[in-house]
Amino acid sequence: DPHVWLDPENAKAMVHEIEEALAKADPANAATYESNAEAVMAKLDSLVAEIDSELQPVKGRGYIVFHDAYQYFENRFGVSAIGSITVSPEVLPGAERISDLQEKVRSLDATCVFSEPQFEPKLVATVTENTNARTGVLDPLGAAIDKGPNLYFTLIRNMASSLKNCLLGSG
DSSP states (O other): OOOGGGGGHHHHHHHHHHHHHHHHGGGGGHHHHHHHHHHHHHHHHHHHHHHHHHHHGGGOOEEEEEEOHHHHHHHHTEEEEEEEEEEESSSOOOHHHHHHHHHHHHHHOOOOOEEEEOOOOOHHHHHTSOOOEEEEETTTTTTOOSSSSHHHHHHHHHHHHHHHHHHHHOO
């Protein structure tokens, strides 16, 4: 799973490495890079506390994701998918896999199945057909988020909100 950025602790490690590389390449501005990195890492610490609190009510509730991309986020915040529609977005599931997923969704009664904005939502609709499952959208790449200095923080907050709202049936 290459989606390491979905854990803010990994993002902190990346910020640290970037800061060191910039300071080495541009020693005259090393203090600025260090100060900026410290500010971002403090924001990341706050983000972890915020998201951990937000997801508290849905810990232990299972859901199904479009593809298996969320282990870093899930491990950091104590939530976990019980399955994925496909292992890779490039490989579509066959009829037997879809049938197995529909049965899993039915047996869990009203769980959530998440799509992603960059992929066709038809598969999610097929998996949830004739079930009580709700659907939501998770955007691990920030495809639907405006670029800028808050993209990462918005991405993590949006994922948490989408999970919480769908699992609680409020979104």
